[in-house]
Amino acid sequence: MMDEDTSTSTGGGVKLFFVRLSQMYQSTLDRWTPHTRMRWAGAIVIILLFLLRIFLYQGWYIVCYALGIYHLNLFIAFLTPKIDPEFDPYENDDGPNLPTRSNEEFRPFIRRLPEFKFWLSITKSTIIGLICTFFDFFNVPVFWPILVMYFITLFCITMKRQIKHMIKYKYLPFTRNKPRYQRVGESPATTK
Structure with missing residues (x-):
């Protein structure tokens, strides 16, 4: 009887620890959400550390290639x-489709992968790749120029296909020049 009580309380303690750890992780992510430039600066620093490690130790090209893909x-x-x-499949449905004519209503571009999840995935994967460079098991000897040429070819083919898709369906995934509307009673000179 007593063994069951101690195992239950220990199991609850472990579960409580992981719940608390998950809450702390989510709280940290929530605090980072509005700081877009700082988040991306940190991600770029981590990527540069990864690339510096690859360059200095002349290895882990497979890890680098997988991370690039x-x-x-x-x-x-x-x-x-x-x-x-x-x-x-519901092209004729009144769902949220992209505008196909210039006189249609402006609808914001909704990404398949939101910016925050994009940043989070890049940061996590780069940290995992950086950790992999500390283990010789992942340092598979390969002729790295072949990987570089294959990656460049894959990048060019993929981006060409994506740009053709963007041209065909007339959408631009960046909102730099999105329309800005005036407030009531505001003159055009005061809007930026």
């Missing part, structure tokens, strides 16, 4: 709309 996959998901007009 994963980052390319994330980038493509970041550039594509959430509802792809090419594969939308």
Whole structure:
């Protein structure tokens, strides 16, 4: 009887520890959410540390190649709309489709992979890749120029296909020049 009580309380303690750890992790992510530039600066620093380690130790090219392919996959998901007009079975439905004519109402571009999840995935994967460089098991000897040429070819083919898709369905995944509307009673000179 007593063994069951101690095992239950120990199991609850472990579960409580992981719940608390998960809450702390989520709280930290929530605090980082509004700081877009700082988040990306940190991600770039981690990527540069990873590349510096690869360059200095002249190894782990397979890890670097796999990480590059994963980052390319994330980038493509970041550039594509959430509802792809090419594969939308409800094309005639009144759902949130991209505008196809210039006189249609402006609808914001909704990404398949939101910016925060894009940043989080890149940061996590780069940290995992950096950790992999500390183990010789992942340092598989390969002729790295072949990997570089294959990655460049894959990048060019993928981006060409993505740009053709963007041109065909007339969408731009960046909102730099999105329309800005005036407030009532505000003159055009005061808007930026």
